[in-house]
Amino acid sequence: MPLLSTQRILFLCIPAALLLLFVVSALRGGSVTAPIQTLKDAGHKINDNICTNDHPDIRKPTFADTIAALYQPILLPVTAKSYTDQTGREFDNGGNEYWQRRLGSDILIVDIDTRNPNGTNEIFNPERMNWRELETQGGGLLTASFINHFLYSQIHGYDYKYFNARHIEGHYDTWIKPHVIYEMLHQYKFVVFIDADAVIQHLEVPMEFLFNRWNITPNTSIGMPVDTRQKLGDDENASMDSKGKVTVNSGVVVAQSLPYTFEMMNAWRTCTNELRYPGCGHWKENWSHEQRAFSEYIRYDFNPDNNIVEFNCDDANGYPSLKSDHPWIIDDCQGQFIRHHTIDKDLVKGSTSDVIMQSLTEILQKSFQRNREDLFIEEAAQ
Numbered sequence: 001m002p003l004l005s006t007q008r009i010l011f012l013c014i015p016a017a018l019l020l021l022f023v024v025s026a027l028r029g030g031s032v033t034a035p036i037q038t039l040k041d042a043g044h045k046i047n048d049n050i051c052t053n054d055h056p057d058i059r060k061p062t063f064a065d066t067i068a069a070l071y072q073p074i075l076l077p078v079t080a081k082s083y084t085d086q087t088g089r090e091f092d093n094g095g096n097e098y099w100q101r102r103l104g105s106d107i108l109i110v111d112i113d114t115r116n117p118n119g120t121n122e123i124f125n126p127e128r129m130n131w132r133e134l135e136t137q138g139g140g141l142l143t144a145s146f147i148n149h150f151l152y153s154q155i156h157g158y159d160y161k162y163f164n165a166r167h168i169e170g171h172y173d174t175w176i177k178p179h180v181i182y183e184m185l186h187q188y189k190f191v192v193f194i195d196a197d198a199v200i201q202h203l204e205v206p207m208e209f210l211f212n213r214w215n216i217t218p219n220t221s222i223g224m225p226v227d228t229r230q231k232l233g234d235d236e237n238a239s240m241d242s243k244g245k246v247t248v249n250s251g252v253v254v255a256q257s258l259p260y261t262f263e264m265m266n267a268w269r270t271c272t273n274e275l276r277y278p279g280c281g282h283w284k285e286n287w288s289h290e291q292r293a294f295s296e297y298i299r300y301d302f303n304p305d306n307n308i309v310e311f312n313c314d315d316a317n318g319y320p321s322l323k324s325d326h327p328w329i330i331d332d333c334q335g336q337f338i339r340h341h342t343i344d345k346d347l348v349k350g351s352t353s354d355v356i357m358q359s360l361t362e363i364l365q366k367s368f369q370r371n372r373e374d375l376f377i378e379e380a381a382q
């Protein structure tokens with residue numbers, strides 16, 4: 001009923017506003033064909049001040065609406081067959097058209113961490129932020145990447161949550177990932193987890209396009225990028241499981257809520273109790289923890305029909321200076337869509353700035369182009 005009566009009020013208000021405007025402009029002796037801007041302003045004010053009373057202003061956009069409207073001029077449609085980045089490099093959708101409609105709040109973008117970035121100059125502290133002074137490690141690092149992930153979710157209409165998880169006794173903290181993803185999958189069709197040291201590079205590119213590109217089908221339970229191979233000490237196989245296959249990297253996890261996914265996630269999150277997987281306890285605290293457990297056991301046990309997708313390392317792992325600055329890194333994965341700063345975490349803040357500035361400058365440039373006649377005064381030759 002509240003919606004109905006709001007609608008009825010609007011029905012009455014808009015003609016009333018137009019009539020009022022007509023009368024006012026006639027009294028002033030002004031033109032009746034008022035400029036569009038005046039009409040909009042008058043309508044909006046009246047809606048706010050006279051007609052709403054106790055009724056919500058259904059025309060008032062939410063924060064997400066406002067952000068989405070701002071980014072609309074550069075948004076890549078989910079149906080796009082390719083995407084060209086600002087350097088001119090083109091990426092296709094893998095020739096796949098599994099996802100042709102916006103999934104909106106069926107997708108959750110989730111940050112999961114045991115830390116709470118609520119210290120001085122951190123995102124969950126109520127005091128005003130100072131971006132220039134933001135630390136590049138610890139809570140400052142979380143602040144930067146959460147801003148990136150949150151902004152991305154608002155642009156595309158996805159839900160966003162920060163899950164402040166509890167440490168799991170006897171386990172390295174990254175073991176919270178399978179636990180929390182399992183929890184959140186009860187409420188969403190897709191849960192997309194992104195590490196705190198990982199930054200989404202192209203805010204205008206929707207997840208649906210990436211799902212197509214990464215071959216995430218309606219039957220896929222889990223998608224993760226292949227890890228960047230590295231040689232640790234004398235161990236050239238440090239990034240491989242015991243069968244010699246390169247591990248996946250759990251810095252980005254795409255999980256789809258299917259019955260089979262819950263079975264799989266349950267096996268993963270309880271792996272270290274060794275009821276199903278003797279030996280898994282070794283990865284409780286030894287590197288690479290839950291990532292290795294998934295790579296060692298789950299991906300062999302739960303993949304009868306491409307239920308697990310391993311996508312390109314260069315798309316969602318590493319960053320441009322990873323290999324060039326670190327001689328023990330074998331693969332040149334540059335994180336074209338999601339840069340994962342596994343080693344140089346200090347780069348997260350700058351990457352967050354660059355990504356936001358890239359998108360905003362494109363939006364502003366487009367606005368300049370559209371409104372060139374209004375904004376650009378060329379002085380006549382003398």
Ligand SMILES: *[C@@H]1O[C@H](CO)[C@@H](O)[C@H](O)[C@H]1NC(C)=O
Pocket residue numbers: 116118119125
């Ligand atoms: C930060 O959060 C912790 C709990 O996670 C709480 O104990 C502490 O009081 C909070 N600090 C501030 C400044 O809000």
Ligand SMILES: *[C@@H]1O[C@H](CO)[C@@H](O)[C@H](O)[C@H]1NC(C)=O
Pocket residue numbers: 217218219
């Ligand atoms: C999904 O699984 C169903 C049933 O096994 C199958 O018919 C269908 O072709 C699969 N779809 C894709 C995109 O793999």
Ligand SMILES: *[C@@H]1O[C@H](CO)[C@@H](O)[C@H](O)[C@H]1NC(C)=O
Pocket residue numbers: 234235236237243244
């Ligand atoms: C690395 O793996 C390859 C292939 O599985 C094997 O031939 C080689 O001996 C391994 N190297 C070490 C140092 O374990």
Ligand SMILES: *[C@@H]1O[C@H](CO)[C@@H](O)[C@H](O)[C@H]1NC(C)=O
Pocket residue numbers: 281282283284285286
């Ligand atoms: C971690 O690895 C070391 C060396 O291989 C091993 O001795 C230890 O038992 C492992 N930790 C756990 C919790 O299994």
